[in-house]
Amino acid sequence: MSMTDGAHPPGPAGPGLEVPGPTGSRLVRSLLELRGNPMRTFRRAQREYGDVVRLGADLPGLRLDLHLVFSADGAREVLATQAANFRKDNVMYEVIRESFGNGLLTSQDDAYRRQRRLIQPLFTRRRVDGYADAAGTQAESLAERWRGAPDATVDLTREMPAFALRALCHILFGADSDAAVQVVNRCLPVLMDYTLERGNTPLTLPRHWPTPRNRRAAAAQRELYELCDRIIAERRAGRAARGAAALSAGGEADDDLLGLLIGASGENDDALGVDELRDQILIFLVAGHETTATGLAMALYLLARHPEAQARAREEVDRVLAGRRPGAADLDALAYLTRVLKEAMRIQSPVPFISRRAVADAVVDGHRIPAGADVMVCGAVTQYHPAYWPDPERFDPERFTPEAEEGRPRYAWFPFGGGSRACIGQHFSMLESVLCLAVLLQRYELRPVGAEIPLGNTVTLKENGPIRCHLTARTAAPASAKRYAAG
Structure with missing residues (x-):
């Protein structure tokens, strides 16, 4: 094979193998396609070159040294066992810090450890289960709004992000959520x-250059910052006015997530400052609603496309809930619905790629990664890898039975990341999503509208275009729906 139009041949050179990848015209083709359809580029790279692939270029105005990792073992090494060597020092995380601050998603070292220590108690399973009622209320509100959908048809690419954002704002801001939703909805995208x-x-x-795009982004950032700072100031003033004695005596304490963040403290009364509170809120908004929305939209779409799976999920919902609103205690009993959600997140990964930068030379899945290289762990490719997922294009919730999961590597499926930096909100996202699916299946049967979309071939939900479903209201309204309508 010609070195000007082929691959770097793998071979031993010091510790680990040299990483293969396209060169010459194949590299040019890959770079051109990378911007238009990265999923297609990465999957072809895995098929042609293996589980660790280099895209390298040193052209005028462009220097690229990107190492793609597609295997479960490689993901485990980058995210967990060698995590100290793979840091968030790359361009993407720096840009996120500039836009949204230095919260849990972007902070490192002592700053990250301190934030995690203060915030972790707010995301224990017991604490998160306390948010279930708010999530259920928002799900029932969504189901009611769908009763007036034009032509009884909804676009999941619009509806599920809006639901996830409303639910998250309600849990974050409590009584201030209505005003917050309007600002966040307008500025965050x-x-x-x-x-x-x-x-x-x-x-x-x-x-800082005054281009139209820079000015729009700066205005959106300014409005989001002002919203967070105003609500934080009002909340802190309210807590001060009530006083610690009133709170300890059972006064009106804030029970939304912002109130808990303000009250969180560690050793020597260490607490989050105003800027840190704002950074955490913004990071929760960025990381907490789009991922949930993707999983929900894909689960509903796949159930609409597979009526036998929809019937099985609905039977489970009816049997477990008997018409009442679902709660946190029902999560374990809604096992099939949870498997549907996990399979939906495998097929359309909410977080397709996780990027890092190597601090020192390393060996990942047997291949040498040089210091300074940008490394991208590609969950959207791993979750289609035929070594872990037979017939990966097929929708099959039974892939996630306990027995099936035990037979796969831990990092064959990692939509919430992994290692010490795994998503702190994983249980909350799963709980919110399963409860929402249960409420909607209580109320409606779904059928797909339009041509089948190419699942798994896009990075974001909205790139699929409209994902429309037709709703048929169920004749026997659940008891929770009757109570909601009456109230």
């Missing part, structure tokens, strides 16, 4: 799209 584009573009203009 602008700033997120801007941030992702800057993180994925080799050459960008300075943020």
Whole structure:
């Protein structure tokens, strides 16, 4: 094979094998396709070169040294066993810090350890289960709104992000959530799209240049910051006015997540400052609603496309709940619905890629990674890998029975990351999603509208275009629906 139009041949050279990858015209083709359809590029790279692949270029205005990791063993090494060597020092995380601050997603070292120590008690299973009632209320509100859907048809790419954002704002801000939703709904997508584009573009203009795009992003960021700072100030003032004695005596304590964050303290009364509180809120908004929305939209779409699975899920919901609103205590009993959600997140990964930068030379899945290289762990490829997932294009919730999960490597499925930096909100996301699915299946039967979408071939939910489902209201309304309508 020609070295100008092929691959770097793998071979031993010191510890680990040299990482293969395209060169010459194949590299140019890969780089051109990377921006238009990274999923297609990465899956072809895995098929042609294996489980660790290098995309390297040193061209005028572009230097690229990207190492793609597709295997479960490689993901485990980068995210867990060698995590100290793979840091969030790359361009993407720097751009996220500039937009949303230095919260749990982006902080490192002592700052991260301190934040995690203060915030972890707010995300224990017992504490998260306390948010179930708020999630159920939002799910029932969504089901009621769907009763007036034009032509009894909904677009899941619009409905599920809106639901996830409302639910998250309600849990974060409590009584302030209605005002917060309007601002977040208007500003967060602008700033997120801007941030992702800057993180994925080799050459960008300075943020302070007054281009129209820079100015729109700056205005969105300013409005989000002002919202958070105002609510934090009002909440802190309210707590001070009530006083610690009133709170300890059973006064009106804040029981939303922001109130708990303000009250969180560690050794020597260490607590989060105003800027840190804002950074955590913004990171929760960024990381906490889009991922949940993707899982929900894909689960509903796949159930609509597979009526036998939908019937089985609905039978479980009816049997377990007998018409009442689901709660945290029902999660374990809704086992099949949980498997549906996990399979949906395998097929359309909410977090397709996780990026890091190597601090020192390392060996990942038997291949040599040089210090300074950008490394991307590609869950969206791993979760289609035929070594772990026979017939990976097929929708099959039985892949996630306890027996099946025990037979697979831990990092064959990792939509919530892994290692010490695994998503702190994993249980909350799963709980919120299963409860929402249960409420919607109590109320409706779903059928797909339009052509089948190419599952798993896009990075974000909205890239699929509209995902529409037709709703048929069930004749026997559950008891929770009757109570909601009456109240």
